[in-house]
Amino acid sequence: MNTKTLLNNVATSSNDNAIIVDAKEFLKTLKFVAVAVCKGWRATLKNVHVRVGKDEITLEATDSHILTRVKVAAAVSDELVGRGFVISGKFAKNLSKTPTKHGKELMIKPLFYEDTETTVKVIFLDGNGETFIDDLFGENSYYPEVDRLIPERKDFGFEVQKKELLPILKKLKKTTDAKSNYKVHLEILDNSTVKIDDEEIQQRNLYIKDAYKVRERTGRNFEINFNVKFLVDLVQKCDNREFLKFGFSGTLRPFTISRENGGLGLVCPIRLY
Numbered sequence: 001m002n003t004k005t006l007l008n009n010v011a012t013s014s015n016d017n018a019i020i021v022d023a024k025e026f027l028k029t030l031k032f033v034a035v036a037v038c039k040g041w042r043a044t045l046k047n048v049h050v051r052v053g054k055d056e057i058t059l060e061a062t063d064s065h066i067l068t069r070v071k072v073a074a075a076v077s078d079e080l081v082g083r084g085f086v087i088s089g090k091f092a093k094n095l096s097k098t099p100t101k102h103g104k105e106l107m108i109k110p111l112f113y114e115d116t117e118t119t120v121k122v123i124f125l126d127g128n129g130e131t132f133i134d135d136l137f138g139e140n141s142y143y144p145e146v147d148r149l150i151p152e153r154k155d156f157g158f159e160v161q162k163k164e165l166l167p168i169l170k171k172l173k174k175t176t177d178a179k180s181n182y183k184v185h186l187e188i189l190d191n192s193t194v195k196i197d198d199e200e201i202q203q204r205n206l207y208i209k210d211a212y213k214v215r216e217r218t219g220r221n222f223e224i225n226f227n228v229k230f231l232v233d234l235v236q237k238c239d240n241r242e243f244l245k246f247g248f249s250g251t252l253r254p255f256t257i258s259r260e261n262g263g264l265g266l267v268c269p270i271r272l273y
Contacts, residue, residue: 017077017079017080017109018077018080018107018108018109019052019074019075019077019107019108019109020074020105020107020108021057021072021074021075021105021106021108022072022073022104022105022106023102023103023104023105023106023126024099024102025072025073026072026106026108027095027096027098027099027106028096028099029059029072029261030048030059030087030092030096031097031099031237032068032070032237032238032263032265033048033059033060033061033068033069033070033092034061034092034093034096035233035237036061036063036066036067036068036234036265037061037063037089037092037093038062038063038064038089039063039089040063042063044142044143045061045062045064045144046088046089047061047087047088047089047143048061048086048088048089048092049061049084049086050084050085050087051084052080052081052082052083052084052085053071053076053081053082054076055073055075056071056072056074056076057072058070059071060143060146062144062146062149062266064268065230065267066230066233066234066265066266066267067146067149067150067264067265067266068234068264068265069146069263069264070259070261070263070264071262080110083110083112083117084143085112085119085122086119086122086136086143087134088134088136091134095124095134101128102126102127102128102130103126103127103128104127105126105127106124106125106127107124108122108123108124109122109123109125117142119136120135121133121135121136122134122136149254149266150266151247151253151254151255152249153249154207154247154256155208155209155211155212155248155249155250156188156207156208156209156221156247156248157206157247157248158194158201158203158204158205158206158207158246159205159243159244159245160202160203160204160243160244160246161241161242161243161244162235162238162239162241162242162243162244163240163241164201164202165201165244166235166236168196169196169231169232169235170232171199172184172196172199173228173229173232175197176228182227182228182230183225183226183227183228183270184196184197184225184226184227184228185197185223185225186223186224186225186226187220187222187223188208188220188221188222188223189221190217190219191213191217192206196228204243208221208222222248222251223251224251224255224269225270226267226268226269226270227267230267231257231267234265234267238259239260242259244257244258244259245257245259251269252269252271253269254266254269255267255269
């Protein structure tokens with residue numbers, strides 16, 4: 001049964017609005033996005049925000065240090081198009097632990113308080129007939145606009161495969177600690193080389209805007225400091241053979257990690273005063 005047929009059956013059997021997604025794709029996406037959920041006191045940012053479109057949903061989260069956003073194809077009830085709801089971060093992480101064990105399709109039914117944007121609960125019915133309920137107790141679906149945080153331009157960029165990058169990042173993480181905010185230093189050198197601390201990154205498709213290219217191919221093109229733990233958390237949720245595209249627009253600007261599935265990660269720099 002395809003998602004449109006299943007969605008029509010749901011609408012016939014109950015008055016609840018519903019979203020139907022591929023279970024594995026949605027849960028892998030949720031697992032990646034939930035990395036950016038706030039672990040501190042900022043209640044609004046402790047959730048994954050879901051924006052509902054006509055044929056897709058957008059999952060996004062940020063803790064103000066990192067940001068994640070991915071779109072997922074979906075069959076959506078007309079009544080839900082243009083609305084938004086939240087999934088609690090803790091629930092999202094628990095549900096997405098085993099993306100391959102929830103059958104083929106997943107039905108998502110957000111319930112709102114009367115005609116408001118306050119999410120009362122979100123019901124998930126998986127392909128095995130199991131029901132999971134995220135009881136939000138009237139959590140407001142308001143979420144800050146995050147588009148403005150994403151740099152529009154790219155002055156530097158490169159691609160690197162996850163399986164090549166992650167071991168290096170984990171090695172570097174062991175050389176630093178929480179007291180230093182897990183700080184590492186990335187440099188682009190000689191119009192050709194990318195290094196993080198003393199580790200050279202085996203990358204491809206290096207891009208340097210002409211204004212920043214060095215003469216005689218000798219010298220530093222760009223540098224940035226960042227929290228390597230944040231990047232480890234994002235990269236390890238990506239597929240092992242996936243090529244990740246890094247984009248930089250300035251030493252004091254967040255940098256982006258674009259995924260092959262269209263997903264986006266963002267990491268803020270560490271500023272040294």
